Amino acid sequence: xxxxxxxxxxxxxxxxxxxxxxxxxxxxxxxxxxxxxxxxxxxxxxxxxxxxxxxxxxxxxxxxxxxxxxxxxxxxxxxxxxxxxxxxxxxxxxxxxxxxxxxxxxxxxxxxxxxxxxxxxxxxxxxxxxxxxxxxxxxxxxxxxxxxxxxxxxxxxxxxxxxxxxxxxxxxxxxxxxxxxxxxxxxxxxxxxxxxxxxxxxxxxxxxxx
Numbered sequence: 001x002x003x004x005x006x007x008x009x010x011x012x013x014x015x016x017x018x019x020x021x022x023x024x025x026x027x028x029x030x031x032x033x034x035x036x037x038x039x040x041x042x043x044x045x046x047x048x049x050x051x052x053x054x055x056x057x058x059x060x061x062x063x064x065x066x067x068x069x070x071x072x073x074x075x076x077x078x079x080x081x082x083x084x085x086x087x088x089x090x091x092x093x094x095x096x097x098x099x100x101x102x103x104x105x106x107x108x109x110x111x112x113x114x115x116x117x118x119x120x121x122x123x124x125x126x127x128x129x130x131x132x133x134x135x136x137x138x139x140x141x142x143x144x145x146x147x148x149x150x151x152x153x154x155x156x157x158x159x160x161x162x163x164x165x166x167x168x169x170x171x172x173x174x175x176x177x178x179x180x181x182x183x184x185x186x187x188x189x190x191x192x193x194x195x196x197x198x199x200x201x202x203x204x205x206x207x208x209x210x
Contacts, residue, residue, distance in 0.1 A: 048091055102142060124137055
């Protein structure tokens with residue numbers, strides 16, 4: 001897919017209302033901000049996308065993804081993007097994987113990329129049974145249940161908002177927690193969820209009973 005680089009001839013690509021859930025980069029394209037930037041619109045709404053980060057991973061944009069995303073949006077001095085992406089849908093997991101995205105979006109008041117992005121009803125739902133806009137979910141609720149290296153019969157929840165791992169162990173009948181095992185799993189999960197954007201990891205465990 002090649003999009004116009006001339007402001008007088010925008011290109012519009014429509015792939016909405018499909019079953020797209022996976023993104024690939026078979027051409028091995030490595031976008032850099034020094035390249036010519038696109039101009040137009042890409043319509044991806046109402047597919048089967050679960051994580052916005054899946055798009056960045058599939059398009060090989062995870063390294064310095066914030067800067068690359070701004071370049072791909074072709075944002076000029078007036079802060080209005082010349083390249084727009086529409087990703088509305090109702091299948092988003094709204095968990096720790098997309099936490100960096102929604103944290104960034106809340107600092108970009110003119111960004112519309114998250115408009116119409118709803119969390120899956122299996123995760124969040126209104127009192128009237130309606131889906132919830134992802135931007136209305138508090139960042140502290142973008143969490144992930146961890147299973148790898150979580151002690152048996154425990155529930156481990158990673159909360160990137162304050163970089164903590166909560167371990168609920170009331171049903172495990174443990175006399176002590178295997179902290180080395182848990183910390184290793186926590187550090188691996190944090191490295192994965194931040195996609196290498198930070199080289200500093202905090203080892204901070206919150207231990208408690210439900």
